[in-house]
Amino acid sequence: MIAHSVFFYIFSLIAIVSAVMVTVSKNTVHSVFFLILDFISISCLFIMIGAEFLGMIMLIVYVGAVAVLFLFVVMMLNVAEQKGQWFSSRWDGGTHIPVGLLVSLIIFFELIIVIGGWKYKPDLLNSLSINISTEVTNTRSIGNVLYTDYIFLFQISGMILLVAMIGAIVLTYRERAGVKRQSYVKQISRERDEGVDLVEAERNKGVKIDV
Amino acid sequence: MDSYFSILFTEIYKILFLLLPVLVSVAMIVWLDRRVWAFVQKRRGPNVVGPFGLFQSLADALKYIFKEIIIPASSNKLVFVLAPVVTMTLALISWAVIPFGEDFVLADINVGILYLFAVSSLGVYGIIMGGWASNSKYPFLGAIRSAAQMVSYEVSIGVIIINVLLCVGSLNLSDIVMAQQNLWFVIPLFPMFVIFFISALAETNRPPFDLPEAEAELVAGYQTEYSGMMYAMFWLGEYANILLMCAMGAVLFLGGWLSPIDIFPFNAIPGPFWLIFKILFLFILFALVKATVPRYRYDQLMKLGWKIFLPFSLFYVVLTSSFLLYFDLLPGK
Numbered sequence: 001m002i003a004h005s006v007f008f009y010i011f012s013l014i015a016i017v018s019a020v021m022v023t024v025s026k027n028t029v030h031s032v033f034f035l036i037l038d039f040i041s042i043s044c045l046f047i048m049i050g051a052e053f054l055g056m057i058m059l060i061v062y063v064g065a066v067a068v069l070f071l072f073v074v075m076m077l078n079v080a081e082q083k084g085q086w087f088s089s090r091w092d093g094g095t096h097i098p099v100g101l102l103v104s105l106i107i108f109f110e111l112i113i114v115i116g117g118w119k120y121k122p123d124l125l126n127s128l129s130i131n132i133s134t135e136v137t138n139t140r141s142i143g144n145v146l147y148t149d150y151i152f153l154f155q156i157s158g159m160i161l162l163v164a165m166i167g168a169i170v171l172t173y174r175e176r177a178g179v180k181r182q183s184y185v186k187q188i189s190r191e192r193d194e195g196v197d198l199v200e201a202e203r204n205k206g207v208k209i210d211v
Numbered sequence: 212m213d214s215y216f217s218i219l220f221t222e223i224y225k226i227l228f229l230l231l232p233v234l235v236s237v238a239m240i241v242w243l244d245r246r247v248w249a250f251v252q253k254r255r256g257p258n259v260v261g262p263f264g265l266f267q268s269l270a271d272a273l274k275y276i277f278k279e280i281i282i283p284a285s286s287n288k289l290v291f292v293l294a295p296v297v298t299m300t301l302a303l304i305s306w307a308v309i310p311f312g313e314d315f316v317l318a319d320i321n322v323g324i325l326y327l328f329a330v331s332s333l334g335v336y337g338i339i340m341g342g343w344a345s346n347s348k349y350p351f352l353g354a355i356r357s358a359a360q361m362v363s364y365e366v367s368i369g370v371i372i373i374n375v376l377l378c379v380g381s382l383n384l385s386d387i388v389m390a391q392q393n394l395w396f397v398i399p400l401f402p403m404f405v406i407f408f409i410s411a412l413a414e415t416n417r418p419p420f421d422l423p424e425a426e427a428e429l430v431a432g433y434q435t436e437y438s439g440m441m442y443a444m445f446w447l448g449e450y451a452n453i454l455l456m457c458a459m460g461a462v463l464f465l466g467g468w469l470s471p472i473d474i475f476p477f478n479a480i481p482g483p484f485w486l487i488f489k490i491l492f493l494f495i496l497f498a499l500v501k502a503t504v505p506r507y508r509y510d511q512l513m514k515l516g517w518k519i520f521l522p523f524s525l526f527y528v529v530l531t532s533s534f535l536l537y538f539d540l541l542p543g544k
Contacts, residue, residue, distance in 0.1 A: 002215075027287075029287075029290075029343060033290070036336070052321055053321075056322045056326055059329035059333070060325065060329045060332055063332070064329060064332030064335075064365065065332070065365075069362075072358055075339075075351075075355070076355075137382075138321075139322060182510075
């Protein structure tokens with residue numbers, strides 16, 4: 001049990017420190033690296049409480065895909081700034097402080113509600129959550145709930161994600177003129193007659209080829 | 212506390228017992244790769260150091276160890292040093308869940324296949340970190356390419372894994388192997404095996420998908436600025452990843468440690484040897500592909516991943532699940 005709590009404190013310390021470092025560090029790419037470290041330590045915490053499925057999904061989805069895209073975008077943005085010196089954020093007069101304060105206040109009150117409920121009404125949790133049997137693996141028990149009781153919510157969230165994806169593609173896609181695309185069908189179906197042209201070139205005139 | 216330490220020491224002993232053979236076989240597999248490659252092209256390949264040139268990789272390793280490690284002045288030093296470490300670590304930790312036989316596995320966890328998938332999807336970070344921290348054009352281009360490529364092909368590998376899981380009903384790798392006792396999944400899921408093989412080539416940046424380090428365009432891609440032992444660590448990590456992908460293919464489709472036919476001369480050979488044979492078979496396929504196929508163009512690579520593999524493997528998920536449902540073969544009821 002001692003080892004368990006030692007590991008718990010190590011992982012939660014790493015999680016908190018890296019979460020702070022995400023906002024504190026001056027280099028944006030470093031921030032993303034700290035975010036990844038945060039995700040990883042949180043998934044370790046998930047595994048420690050026995051929710052290994054959630055931990056692994058956390059790794060696959062957040063670290064393996066979302067954070068890669070973050071990193072991708074941040075790196076692309078910073079290429080110009082990186083040339084001379086590493087990107088550093090400058091004081092811009094504090095225009096974003098009110099918004100930040102508002103958001104953090106909302107999150108703070110949400111946390112208070114959640115923690116207060118957990119502290120003062122412990123039976124509230126039991127009445128809401130579904131009994132977890134220790135014999136089935138948690139992958140199976142999540143599936144049992146997700147694909148039976150909450151199948152419609154699950155499907156709707158999938159549809160919303162699909163709509164968001166299509167919307168993003170429609171909004172950003174622009175047909176650009178003058179882009180040469182390869183068409184396999186066109187290449188393969190080309191006959192000898194169209195491919196080869198025998199031209200009688202006149203002397204001192206040359207041949208005009210229209211492409 | 213005493214028992215805790217004894218558990219710790221037995222685990223460390225087990226880990227060493229697993230990792231040393233993996234590292235040695237990585238060195239040997241580099242030699243095998245070069246030999247197969249040379250054989251196809253009618254060359255001799257490395258044949259000087261030791262019998263058949265077997266110690267060539269050790270000689271190379273010695274050379275790398277004694278070379279100077281150069282860290283570019285304008286690089287981001289910490290990330291630059293961390294990148295090969297990350298690659299190497301991630302390539303080695305995934306071996307923990309590979310089952311070499313019945314009850315012959317370091318960590319028999321419930322979500323083994325998800326663990327493998329998660330660790331292989333983390334592999335992209337070593338490359339991105341290396342490419343970005345070098346603060347140079349070619350490594351950066353290589354890293355960006357490789358990030359896009361690995362994320363794309365992970366998607367199709369994930370869907371292929373779903374196909375296998377539908378037939379097994381468990382995420383545990385030992386269960387996946389035991390479900391193949393009567394029929395290896397390579398037979399009913401043969402198209403998925405082919406797509407898995409090609410996606411594994413792309414996932415490990417092997418030719419014909421080695422665009423992140425395409426020497427004709429990008430010098431050496433993300434490895435350009437690396438030298439000495441740090442380069443060697445990238446290299447070892449890459450080959451350990453290739454071996455891991457072969458092991459994953461063997462476990463998912465070729466029946467892991469099971470013998471092909473359950474009659475006397477075959478089932479007398481212990482399970483780990485069968486797994487090693489299968490890994491070697493897949494690896495020789497990898498090497499043959501490297502020797503024969505020219506490099507893909509980048510847009511062709513993306514097109515193959517997103518427009519062909521992903522729809523086809525999604526279609527196969529529907530096909531597999533409806534087949535299982537119709538004939539009432541769904542596992543875990």
